[in-house]
Amino acid sequence: MRLEGFDLSPVAVTQATARRRHFLDNAIARASFRVAELENTGLPDGCAHGIVCVNALGRGADKAAVVRELARLLAPGGRLVMTRSQRPSVTPAWAEQARAAGLQAEHLDERPDEPTMWRHLYQL
Template sequence: MNPTTAAPPVPAGQRSVQYDAFHAARARTDLVARLYAAAMGEDYPVEVAASSSCDWPLLGLMTARLKMRPGQLLVDAGCGTGGIGLWLARALALRLEGFDLSPVAIAHAADRRSRFGLPAERAAFRVAELENTGLPDASAHGIVCVDAFGGAADRSAALRELGRVLAPGGRLVMTRAARQGAAPAWTEQARAAGLTVEHVDERPAEPALWERLYQLWIAHADELRSELGEAQAQNMLREAHQVLPKLPGRRAVLLTLRRPATSPAGPCAADTMTRPGHQPDERTPK
């Protein structure tokens, strides 16, 4: 599911339950993955298997925009089942910290480490919110956030939190969307978080991708009900019917934000990594 195109955000606890149920249902069948693959065609990265708009062009663009060096720390914000962060960490020889609202998704992400050849010492996952990551100041050399930012209860607070975690000179690459012709406040939002806008890369094929996917969900409604259960099928079909009319005129981008190299972000902890599986204060989404 794609939080950036779904209904307005609901409380974190309810979102966690919703996403837990989705990830648990998806683990029982490959139907959802097959529908994503059908919508993306050759651009579907099978190994990543993300429930998002992450395709091969986006993976390549994020790799280029991050400009990270081997051994540095990448944070996957709203990581879901971890495929995006794990793929990038393996491809770029990085360390990885991923977090998500859903404990079920986090459990699946941890289970997938071995498929990417990454030990627990290289890839840690935790339950956390975008507004409260539990990560140290200036600890990440790079952050990716794919189709998760729209689900934040407070987007301004979420961006400030991600900016706090980013080390001087580090980059946050995130998918964002706006209406065609609108003047998004990305520069002002970035400045409020102590960041600067480095690149705005258009993703002209993204709206059509969601249109194909949602049409497939509707066409396969009976299979969704049979394999995922009535509740999950209804959630997906509701999203499809709500979002489809809004897709014309949608502008999708990959936004690259950078913390200035001279930023007074506090002591730089970018060469440290918290213990795998450790959650400061044992916080869970509220």
């Protein structure tokens, strides 16, 4: 197993690199992290059996391009788990973006009260 990680932040990449031994056994040889844009990761086609993208989609200038890029990275049978917070007044385009990228959405979990919960936690 190999772990390839990328982030928009050089600080996050430095921190992940320093902590990579916590991600995998013998991770120093099998885990690497780089700074990359969501729309252009620089990784090869079909290189990922699994992708986890946590609340990063909103950082991409073209959200549909981000979904297409993540789909391009998936190996046949690979899975993508993506989370995204959004404003309550915005209708999500998840299903359309997934279809356009050749992905099949297995599950969509909407939590309309989540922004209120996070606001409350940050205030605490």
